[in-house]
Amino acid sequence: MEMKTPGKGSAATAAFLSLLICLLVVVTVYAFMSGKYSAPPTITRLGLEVDHQYKLTLIVTGIVFVLSQLGLAFAIFRFRDHGQRVHFTRGNNTLEILWTGATIVLFLSLGVMARHAWAASHFTGASPEAVQVEVTGNQFVWNFRYPGPDGRFGRLDATMVSASSGNPLGLDPADKAAKDDIVLPTLTVPVNHQVELLLRAQDVIHSFFVRELRLKQDAVPGMVIPMYFTATQTGQYEIVCTQLCGLGHYRMRSFMNVVSDDDYRKFIADQEQQLLPAPAPAPITPAIGAPR
Ligand SMILES: [Cu+2]
Known part of the structure; x- marks a missing residue:
């Protein structure tokens, strides 16, 4: 019969850490959503494009950030040590390929979408009347x-x-x-x-x-x-x-x-x-x- 080690597995530490992570997520999301710390309005047309791209990047990375942090908080609490036998794993190649591939697609797409804003100010020279x-x-x-x-x-x-x-x-x-x-x-x-x-x-x-x-x-x-x-x-x-x-x-x-x-x-x-x-x-x- 499997013996549980006495004294191990207090839920308090894991619960505290999980709650702390959730709190950090809430504070971070609030800091960005409230707009209190955002830049002043832009005064160029290119600035509007840059802002649009920035917002898009922030939303995409924000969703990934919230999901991964909540996942971390869940894992910390769910898989805390309560004296059980450890389970060895070599990882999951399918998952590795999946999320690495998803990250590549995500960042390349954001890069391609931002190309116009970047090219507009870097790949053409100023007008001779400037x-x-x-x-x-x-x-x-x-x-x-x-x-x-x-x-x-x-x-x-x-x-x-x-x-x-x-x-x-x-x-x-x-x-x-x-x-x-x-x-x-x-x-x-x-x-x-x-x-x-x-x-x-x-x-x-x-x-x-x-x-x-x-x-x-x-x-x-x-x-x-x-x-x-x-x-x-x-x-x-x-x-x-x-x-x-x-x-x-x-x-x-x-x-x-x-x-x-x-x-x-x-x-x-x-x-x-x-x-x-x-x-x-x-x-x-x-x-x-x-x-x-
Ligand atoms: Cu200087």
Whole structure:
């Protein structure tokens, strides 16, 4: 006759663990369903597509999550140790193939469905009429450069980079195209007009992210990475760096102002006005003690 080991098989521990798992499931589902922690509404058409895809993925993975966690809670309670003989199993190949196959099909389908949203922003270039702004990240600020009245970005020279003397990007004063470039700490773009950002980094990898655009792109030293969008709503939106880029990473933020066409023209005109007359090159002050 099979002997039961006395003292084993208290249902309390298993019941407690099962309940804890059920509670975690409820809290997680509530956190997602309540919408309390979701991103603010998007301001691009592509953003709507991204949101749709995100929601779909969340529902599919959510159902799998709830079922698997409830299954786990059930198994913990149902198959708890109460002194019975253990039963050896080599697993079930049919089941293994079935759920691995189902997972592959599920994730491939989600990937194929998301293809359009991804391709729309990555496989085609920006329109030639897009407003171009160069974005440069460095520890721990963003700088935005507009090409100025000539429509051309001037030459940059890394040896001339000097934030303290007002040349954070290292604009080369010898280049005519650089003289009218406008460098600002915030980004201003026109509404309903395609904007192409050219991302650069001066020191380490940074990442440009605006939640409302649903776009995130790394800025990598030595590369110019383009990304584009069309904002459909005016307002001010936060730009953050989403790449842990150093000790001051948390304060690497700026703002994007989306303004009407008129306001944009005025903004550019104001900036160009400030460029005139062309600022004289800063005199070089000899260091103290240096021979004159
Ligand atoms: Cu950064």
